[in-house]
Amino acid sequence: MTPQSPARYKAADPVDFLIVGSGAAGAVLAKELSSNGFRVVVLEQGPYIRPNQFDHDEYAAVHRAALTNNYSRQPNTFRKTSSDTAKIQPLVGYGRLVGGGPVHFTGNFWRFHEIDFIERSRKGPIAGTGFADWPLTYADLEPYYTKAEWELGVSGLAGANPFDPPRSKPYPLPPLPIKSSGVLVERGATKLGWHAFPAPLAILSKDYRGRSACMHCGFCEAFGCEFGAKSSTLAAMIPLAEATGRCEIRPDSYVREIEVGDDGRVTGVIYFDREKREQRQRAKAVVVSANGAETPRLLLMSASKRFPNGLANGSGLVGKYLMFGPGSIAGGLFEHPLNEFKGVHVSRVIHDFYEIDPKHGFFGGGGLDGRFDWYPAGFALGGLDPARPQWGGEFKRALKDFPKTMYVLPHQTALALEGNAISLDPAVKDAWGLPALRVTYKDHPDDLKTAQFLLDRAMELLDAAGATRRWAYPVAETESSVHLLGTCRMGKDAATSVVNTDHRAHDVPNLFVCDGSSLVTSGRNQPTETIQALAFRAADRLTALAKRHEI
């Protein structure tokens, strides 16, 4: 294919597909649909930053939110239950630039396992929860996991994880080099009878499809990759979408409403441009891939006479069943330098506790990875053993632990609860005058028990690996996340879900929703590969429907 200039569409020109959001799902859909011959506009609220503009400035990236949503302009509010008044605080984090979350993510690329899709049937109901099976199985999604790995460029070792689900093809690239943290995870796992395996990462271990291999600079999480070695949608999908000549990526375009015609079909969207002027874009179909927090917010902001409770919300479930997952983490200090600031953050993972034995008396499961993703100032601010002095000469000496420190991070299940939700704050507005994103969240007790269980395993692992000092942050109730899942869940029944297995809104024939909001369960809270596999699958479904004139 000869690369074309990116398309430019007029506002009144009804494009085939208008996609809201250019992230993990939106960019995959844009690339696939434009490659399949459709005319596509992608509206992205963030800027278009080219890889050669990325740098290693921790203050800009982490503290000043250069690549992520800025809470000063887009405040969030939080309450534990619907009877509380929400207060302003930072809660949901997402990539706010062309390419979205995968630009700044760590690159962890876990498939869900077979159990993740059928766990409700296997484990039984859990009272008071929305725990449910998916309308898809692992087998339905397997070809798209494989497609995601090969289209994006994923490094890993098939067969190395004894708990892995079946796969139709190996990874396209071998694992990244093992780090000292990986050697120590292996050492600990061997002693404990667990099974460490090379981390599957959406980062290139070798040159691949015109992109260059990882240079081990160490700035993955929270940073964009200036080499294009991270297999973000910005590096791997957006250029292909633009090269079709049929896809326009329109940055700095913040959608405030999806418009509906008298026939109940969507006609396009209203958005703010860079100068905060209102613009419209017409479309034959709209795909919302704005992430699991912004997608339900947009649907709720799109309430109309015809849909007074928000668009696609006949079930009343838009925004509900939000799954964050508790955070817990353990750190360890070792005798010799690990120099974990070099190279990708994670090189070994453990899945022995993917399903925790029910004899412990609670539902849950997860994985552990050995990592170090602190940058110098962040380490001093919050990465040091909290028992160490926090200022003065002893603090300064403790900072020399930087090269000798690693962490073990659990990733785990979060149960879907109807009370946990994204909604519109009735009082607080963002800098565009739109209702602030309100989060209501209270963990299911089993999620906290799972967190404690995995944290105990993380501490055991560090001990077995020979840490001279270990520390764990106490398990705390979840208030915030960067993994935004479940808020427009997929299902066959229009009364208990928001979209069908084609990602089509049950109530609106030419409206589709595909991103983290589609997930029925959280998996073990490493969702990106599943979101992207769903997007590859959705693109096939939308293509088939459009070709049959069924949209």
Place this chain on the structure above:
Amino acid sequence: MHDEVTRRAFMSRAMIGAGALFALGTTEQLADARAYAARQVSNATGAFGFFTQAEAADMAAVCEQIIPSEPGSPGAREAGAVYFADYALDKLPTVLQSDLRPMVRQGLADLTTKARAIDATKRFADLTADQQVTILKGIEATDFFRRVRELTIWGYLGDPTHGGNRGQVGWQHIGFDNAGAYEPPFGYYDAERAAGRGGER
């Protein structure tokens, strides 16, 4: 981010909640804080944008107690942390819709009040290191101290382009070099494995 903002937010929550864990600052004698502050201000590479000259001297003294200088081991002073703080407060003063400037200015004024209670002729920067540490221990749990500690750390370990971490002294202290590219093996344990040593122990 995070990943992650989650974990970073989690960590920062942990840190905020860890007031009781704020360990006691060192009491070792430092070089004469006053002499340095005066020298730094008189040798300023440019006018301060936010601080007055007197405030800058007091702020520099606070930074130096948070990350002290020792023989052969540069601290916040050599890193120019006060210049970073001045830059951050002058150019990027808002964090989460909250303007830090009034709080920092008030906090510095409070330090002056505390210094004058010891000696009516002195400001914070004029006190001995022991006196400074005693005052700072008394305000460890305040928002002012928390923010000033953050500014000091960013000024010591942040990217040098923001005016702090001069000569990368902070990075050198912790063993970080931002080389931009590395080759494996990266550390002791992976090198040991690559060399065929370091089996089970």
